[in-house]
Amino acid sequence: MLTIAMPKGRIFDEALELLRRADYALPPEFDESRKLVIDVPEEQMRFILAKPMDVVTYVEHGVADLGIAGKDVLMEEERDVYELLDLHISRCHLAVAGLPGAKMNEIAPRVATKYPNIASTYFREQGEQVEIIRLNGSIELAPLIGLADRIVDIVSTGRTLKENGLVELERIAEVTSRLIVNPASYRLNGGNIERLVDRLAAVIPQS
Ligand SMILES: Nc1ncnc2c1ncn2[C@@H]1O[C@H](COP(=O)(O)OP(=O)(O)OP(=O)(O)O)[C@@H](O)[C@H]1O
Ligand SMILES: O=P(O)(O)OC[C@H]1O[C@H](OP(=O)(O)OP(=O)(O)O)[C@H](O)[C@@H]1O
Missing domain, CATH: 3.40.190.10 (Periplasmic binding protein-like II)
Structure with a gap:
């Protein structure tokens, strides 16, 4: 099971679209509800919906394995997380x-x-x-x-x-949005995380 911190606000829709293009079956709850924790057992994923500036905090503390954050936030916060992929969204x-x-x-x-x-x-x-x-x-x-x-x-x-x-x-x-990971999660779940990275990398908009 991977927990992913998603930024609410303007990155959210583009990030959701990217995940769906990568063939992750994300239920309509993502578009409609005000739930802050959404489990997708079919994909062995849990999503938490956070303020964009807070995504790095959840990932650094390891309560989320992965997150999506703007490069602006990563430059400002300088937290102990790894940047895995430039998603080329929210430019x-x-x-x-x-x-x-x-x-x-x-x-x-x-x-x-x-x-x-x-x-x-x-x-x-x-x-x-x-x-x-x-x-x-x-x-x-x-x-x-x-x-x-x-x-x-x-x-x-x-x-x-x-x-x-x-x-x-x-x-x-x-500035574009990046996929970030908690360093310890990456060591423990490297295989699962690399599969997610490969699926996303295949559908990232080119620019
Ligand atoms: N005008 C913009 N166009 C494209 N991307 C933007 C723009 N403004 C901000 N962003 C990107 O989107 C991220 C989130 O911005 P957003 O405006 O949704 O949240 P926020 O300003 O941190 O929160 P809030 O407006 O809810 O206080 C930023 O960190 C940045 O990477
Ligand atoms: O070049 P533009 O397309 O006009 O976008 C830039 C504006 O977007 C962001 O503000 P936001 O809409 O997030 O409002 P904020 O001032 O409350 O942060 C940013 O802080 C700028 O004010």
Whole structure:
């Protein structure tokens, strides 16, 4: 039996589609119910449905053998899990953005983000000392109301930046969702896990 932590939210539907393309018989419960633990005995699998940022926590603690998480979360959290496969889904990128032409405040530059570790590492590597302001969402609001000079956030279509009069200034990293595994589970269940990896690898969208 393998336990897989699935991220609720925007990755979920694409991940579900991928599993079904790999011929896993996942019942309609996945599309309809609000259950957080779904057993699929025919496939010897148990799925737990978690917040995207929490998937790595379940996998690191070994209560899930495997999980699906965005590369952004893996970069931010740096947990003790192995990345097994790039699933090529939920593609987006991490970027620095701000108001067009706006300079960084020279005395106390501030950067708002949901990714404090990624942002502080990035600006340190650029040789810039900044204050990181952690927000949980609607990051684009920060430069509009004077909370920060820059933001570090996910960009996908670019629509949120555009509609708020912001521009992308620097690209930090490409992001797709990854299959991750608990290291001890991998040692114990290597055969089962490799079979799952092979089935998924065969149906991953190419790009
Ligand atoms: N606009 C986007 N387009 C494509 N993928 C995205 C986008 N925003 C985020 N992602 C990817 O999807 C993952 C989950 O994002 P989602 O918005 O579902 O959850 P969240 O923002 O962590 O949670 P919540 O919005 O429920 O607080 C992110 O970690 C990232 O990898
Ligand atoms: O380039 P786009 O296609 O416009 O997508 C980017 C937006 O999507 C995410 O926000 P989300 O919708 O998750 O809302 P949030 O602000 O609550 O995190 C991200 O934080 C950006 O704000």
